[in-house]
Amino acid sequence: MSDAKEKLNAAKGRLGALAKETPDLFQGFIKISKTATRDGQFTAAQKELVATAVAVTQGCDDCILYHVDAAKRLGADEAILIEALEVAVEMGGGPAVMYAGKALDAFRNL
Amino acid sequence: MSDAKEKLNAAKGRLGALAKETPDLFQGFIKISKTATRDGQFTAAQKELVATAVAVTQGCDDCILYHVDAAKRLGADEAILIEALEVAVEMGGGPAVMYAGKALDAFRNL
Amino acid sequence: MSDAKEKLNAAKGRLGALAKETPDLFQGFIKISKTATRDGQFTAAQKELVATAVAVTQGCDDCILYHVDAAKRLGADEAILIEALEVAVEMGGGPAVMYAGKALDAFRNL
């Protein structure tokens, strides 16, 4: 299992443990998450890439893994990931360059 | 002129003044910006909405005005703006709700 | 009406307009919000102050107004607001000092 996959699994394990302690909160968050990523004018895959772009500017490693993985499962290819990362760099400067590098690496290793 | 338009014009005026003092920096930034927003698998309009989603999570008022305005000029309608804002709220919680409200308001008044 | 009250009302107006366009998202957010602020070992008023401390470190003006107002309505006095602001400054440095000043000002004018 790649390092990226292991880290993503660990993150998902922590989410599961948290969800068990506060199910109402998670119900609310899942409602938001489902609403935010249903197909529309943006496809679901594209929406996961919007989330990736945001995560890159936020510098959230686990979020990058999570949303890159989701985008890939929904059929996003590397070319459109790069497009999302370019917007992230426009909006986030140097740190976004660093985390965009992590997002590309995650895409290739998940 | 609406309040949103006035604020956007003021921001653009400040950018112009800054660009005059550091043209090399702006040349670099414009190169990034053009690369990030050219048509691809995401249309240019969609990319401005990705930038809007990021700006909403960053709480940058002038960025919201700037990218909402650009998205609108490129033909984005309110329904797809809402889609981008939904992802922003997923990634930004309460503050993103507040700034998403400003983005919708800007869309209607620009 | 004080300036703080006017700004809070404007923010609430924008939230209402947004909620109308994406009711499912708001349903999810309200579920989170209700879960987060119900009475527990922290009282509801104290939880609004935790939210205020976070908002101060995030530099979100409208969030500060919103959560200071909610805390005040739930019975928080100025002394406990100051306690929350002190933690915010510990965690946020100079900018938190600035926004803590705004939070105190909001408390006195809402």
Place this chain on the structure above:
Amino acid sequence: MSDAKEKLNAAKGRLGALAKETPDLFQGFIKISKTATRDGQFTAAQKELVATAVAVTQGCDDCILYHVDAAKRLGADEAILIEALEVAVEMGGGPAVMYAGKALDAFRNL
């Protein structure tokens, strides 16, 4: 020794090295920190949880370890930690969910 404990110790080691080079700065920071976490209407333990909520929205791993550890030593139980994390998620969305998972994990392993 758990992974969380090791990471916290490493962080404390780095703080010690830094404090030696800039004792005046640390004197100031300790003054802030002591003021922010003395017993009041919020207990000291609750204040460490306010700091934890802020740290979760900031995505600061070492801060989460530090303040979760302090809260636990002061007698906070898991139920009140969850309350603080719920407010963090309200204010921080998806990334806060990820870091809240880390905070719960830290609480159980410190």
Place this chain on the structure above:
Amino acid sequence: MSDAKEKLNAAKGRLGALAKETPDLFQGFIKISKTATRDGQFTAAQKELVATAVAVTQGCDDCILYHVDAAKRLGADEAILIEALEVAVEMGGGPAVMYAGKALDAFRNL
């Protein structure tokens, strides 16, 4: 009085009101602030510009006013302000461009 000066005065007024309620916290913050901005290999004016660069990437309007004003009083000219803003843009992307525009504007109007 320019708009920038008015806003800075209002911010200083709020800080004064806050300081009165939590003098110990302010004593700690002033200790940090004095330590951080004493002359060294960076002059005091340069240090205020480092603070300005940070404030620009944080998007803190009042901090920008405060530290631009301090830098100017200590003798910084516009050319060195621009240098600090260039680093801020490198580290902060689009939002930093927006707030750098505000910093230049503040310098000219304070």
Place this chain on the structure above:
Amino acid sequence: MSDAKEKLNAAKGRLGALAKETPDLFQGFIKISKTATRDGQFTAAQKELVATAVAVTQGCDDCILYHVDAAKRLGADEAILIEALEVAVEMGGGPAVMYAGKALDAFRNL
């Protein structure tokens, strides 16, 4: 090879992979970066420390490694690094204290 050096090399490897996929974006970023760090009233080394101070308040580990390394190569000594870190703590509070500890550690191990 120290842990810091290994992490920096890994980050640089990721940047190289990303640059290959989006050369225009990197051309723009390099233009910004070169403009931001040329000698001026701040020396190039000092500008790398301004970037370090920003990175510390942003909590970007790889950025800290990158800019501390660059500052050191350009001749910055530990004393001036500490000066930059002091401003970062003034502007970033507790999390900045944590990341400043990492910056000092990086300086000593790169």
